[in-house]
Amino acid sequence: xxxxxxxxxxxxxxxxTVTINIxxxxxxxxxxxxASFGLISIYVVMQSWLSLLNIGFIPALSREVAFYRSQKNxxxxxxxxxxxxxxxxxxxxxxxxxxxxxxxHWIAHHWLKVQNLTYSEVMHCxxxxxxxxxxxxFSDLYRAGISGMEEQVWLNSISVxxxxxxxxxxxxxxxxxxxMPVHFFEYQLLIAVIESILLSVKCYKIIPLLENFSLGxxxxxxxxxxxxxxxxxxxxxxxxxILLSQSDKLILSHxxxxxxxxxxxxxxxxxxxxxxxxxxxxxxxxxxxTHLLSQGKKEEMLQIYxxxxxxxxxxxxxxxxxxxxxxxxxxxxWTGDNIAANWAGPILFWYALGxxxxxxxIFQFYLQFAMGNLKLHVISYTVFTLITVPLIFYFAYxxxxxxxxxxxxxxxxxxxxxxxxxxxxKYAPGIHSRWLLKDIFPIATVVLIALxxxxxxxxxxxxxxxxxGFIILSGLVFFVLLAGASASTICRDYFTTFVREKSVSA
Numbered sequence: 001x002x003x004x005x006x007x008x009x010x011x012x013x014x015x016x017t018v019t020i021n022i023x024x025x026x027x028x029x030x031x032x033x034x035a036s037f038g039l040i041s042i043y044v045v046m047q048s049w050l051s052l053l054n055i056g057f058i059p060a061l062s063r064e065v066a067f068y069r070s071q072k073n074x075x076x077x078x079x080x081x082x083x084x085x086x087x088x089x090x091x092x093x094x095x096x097x098x099x100x101x102x103x104x105h106w107i108a109h110h111w112l113k114v115q116n117l118t119y120s121e122v123m124h125c126x127x128x129x130x131x132x133x134x135x136x137x138f139s140d141l142y143r144a145g146i147s148g149m150e151e152q153v154w155l156n157s158i159s160v161x162x163x164x165x166x167x168x169x170x171x172x173x174x175x176x177x178x179x180m181p182v183h184f185f186e187y188q189l190l191i192a193v194i195e196s197i198l199l200s201v202k203c204y205k206i207i208p209l210l211e212n213f214s215l216g217x218x219x220x221x222x223x224x225x226x227x228x229x230x231x232x233x234x235x236x237x238x239x240x241x242i243l244l245s246q247s248d249k250l251i252l253s254h255x256x257x258x259x260x261x262x263x264x265x266x267x268x269x270x271x272x273x274x275x276x277x278x279x280x281x282x283x284x285x286x287x288x289x290t291h292l293l294s295q296g297k298k299e300e301m302l303q304i305y306x307x308x309x310x311x312x313x314x315x316x317x318x319x320x321x322x323x324x325x326x327x328x329x330x331x332x333x334w335t336g337d338n339i340a341a342n343w344a345g346p347i348l349f350w351y352a353l354g355x356x357x358x359x360x361x362i363f364q365f366y367l368q369f370a371m372g373n374l375k376l377h378v379i380s381y382t383v384f385t386l387i388t389v390p391l392i393f394y395f396a397y398x399x400x401x402x403x404x405x406x407x408x409x410x411x412x413x414x415x416x417x418x419x420x421x422x423x424x425x426k427y428a429p430g431i432h433s434r435w436l437l438k439d440i441f442p443i444a445t446v447v448l449i450a451l452x453x454x455x456x457x458x459x460x461x462x463x464x465x466x467x468x469g470f471i472i473l474s475g476l477v478f479f480v481l482l483a484g485a486s487a488s489t490i491c492r493d494y495f496t497t498f499v500r501e502k503s504v505s506a
Contacts, residue, residue: 012156017163018273024167025269026335028184031174034262034340035116036181041265042112042253043129043185048246050096050133057085058137058144059238060231063290063369065148065207078207080220081227082145087219089141093134100130113257121182128185135192142199149206150287158198166191237365237374240381247389248404251396263340264347264401266331271351274320278312278359289370301370302428306439309363310488313443316359318480321451322473324352329461333469350405357412360440364423371427380419384411442487450483 029037065078108114108122146155166188173187249268253261285308292301323330328345332338368377388411395403424432454476461469485491 016160018276020163020167021269021273022334024171027171027174029262029266029335029337029340031179032181032184033116034259035114036184036262038253038258038262038265039117039122039125039181039185041249041261041268042126043132044265044268045246045249045253046100046126046129047133047136048242049250050130050137057088057227057231057235058140059369060227061085061141062144062148062287063372064227065145065287077223078145078148079204081223082141082203082207084219084221084224085141086138088224089137093137097130097134101127111254113254115258117181117258121180124182125185128182128189132185132189132192135189135196138196139192139199142196142203145203145207146199148287150284150291151202151206152284154202158202162191162195162198165194237377237381240385243385243389244381247392248396248401248408251393252401252404255396256401260343263344266335266340267344267348267351267401267405270323270330270334270348271355274316274323274352274355275359277316277319278362281308281311286366286369289366293370302431305363305367305428306431306435307490309360309435309439310443310490312359312363313440314481314484314488314491317356317444317447318450318477318484320352320356321447321480322454322477324349325451325455326461326473327352329469330473333461333466333473336466347401347405350402350409354405354409354412357409357416361412361416361420364420367423367427376423376426380415380422384415387411438489443484446487447480447484450480454480 028040032040061081064081104123104126107126108119112122114122143155146152169191170184170187174184177183249264252264256264285304288304289301292298292304327348328341331344331348332341335341365374365377368374388407391407391411392404395407399406420436421432424435459472461472464472
């Protein structure tokens with residue numbers, strides 16, 4: 001499967017996912033209410049923290065599958081590793097569900113500031129969250145194997161189906177059947193079970209096993225030991241990533257009333273959605289970079305790395321700029337809730353800008369991931385976490401959500417300017433100046449100029465319908481995106497080649 005085709009299908013799948021979430025999530029807020037909507041954000045936080053218990057084996061499996069598929073007897077080793085992780089995950093998941101059940105009372109009564117809901121409802125929902133997370137673990141495991149085989153066309157097709165059931169089905173459920181948060185999470189559990197079954201069948205089908213080999217219910221400790229150093233490095237860095245990306249949500253879930261936390265959830269959904277717009281490229285990038293490096297094609301790998309950087313900057317910077325510039329209007333147009341928009345808009349401004357630094361800084365992790373050496377990543381994120389997390393806690397208690405947002409923006413900016421040159425000097429000497437001055441800076445400059453021009457346009461959103469406001473903002477994003485694309489060498493080369501081919505065929 002070609003890298004280009006995987007990127008295209010990844011974007012189609014993610015575009016569909018983002019679109020259906022944009023349409024459906026405001027209905028969750030409307031039908032469930034702000035307090036119950038806050039529980040959905042609590043579920044996202046719980047899922048993130050519990051994901052640490054996979055100890056980095058899920059992303060390690062994707063890399064190992066991508067590496068093994070070009071080796072002799074590689075598929076058998078990949079299947080052995082998959083089976084071993086299934087058994088380990090099964091045991092760990094029993095412990096997870098047991099722990100969630102017994103901690104649900106404390107979470108509901110002592111951690112959350114429950115409003116407009118009974119404690120028994122909240123406890124039941126928390127237990128369901130734990131069970132859903134357990135099934136999602138296995139889905140992520142099989143998805144990693146499928147991604148390592150670069151079967152991302154199929155993966156996106158099934159993701160469209162699952163997303164339709166998860167979001168579209170939930171909308172139908174809430175509008176015409178029930179608006180109880182417990183029933184909402186019960187429905188999500190059903191979809192999680194279906195997803196894990198479908199992905200497991202596909203994963204075992206595309207990783208073939210020779211007839212003279214068989215797998216029992218045994219853990220291959222040799223393979224586990226082999227991948228453990230790399231997996232543990234991922235586990236450690238993932239732990240740091242969770243601390244950085246989820247500490248604000250965790251501490252604010254304790255400080256803010258559940259109703260207000262529902263409004264804060266809108267900020268995290270939008271900023272997280274912006275970051276997800278880079279995932280189609282990243283999902284295709286990681287296995288391709290690893291595969292090229294396994295074949296000794298380092299220069300080709302670095303060229304894909306630079307091209308992917310340009311694509312992410314072209315796509316995300318215009319979106320981030322418009323969301324930050326019109327943050328309050330974005331939330332109102334999305335939800336139709338003035339209270340939510342006025343509270344969350346100023347906070348979204350800083351979260352969006354911080355996401356811009358994050359989406360580019362993460363490329364250094366991809367480079368180290370492909371190299372199979374996360375030592376420098378571990379060092380950088382250890383220092384960064386030790387500084388940032390205490391600041392998050394301090395400003396959360398003293399300045400609230402806005403203080404946290406500004407802190408994260410400033411720290412992400414510092415990390416972006418300090419750390420990439422160190423990583424590039426180690427793994428790709430001589431690339432940093434080209435990466436920064438040719439792949440990022442020209443596009444960012446043109447996007448900024450375009451945003452300043454947009455800012456001069458007098459737009460009275462209070463006199464425009466929500467649908468009209470959405471069309472205007474979409475048009476502005478498209479205008480800024482075209483401006484950014486004009487400064488991208490790969491976009492210009494693609495357009496020139498396309499016009500030349502059309503002229504020849506004509």
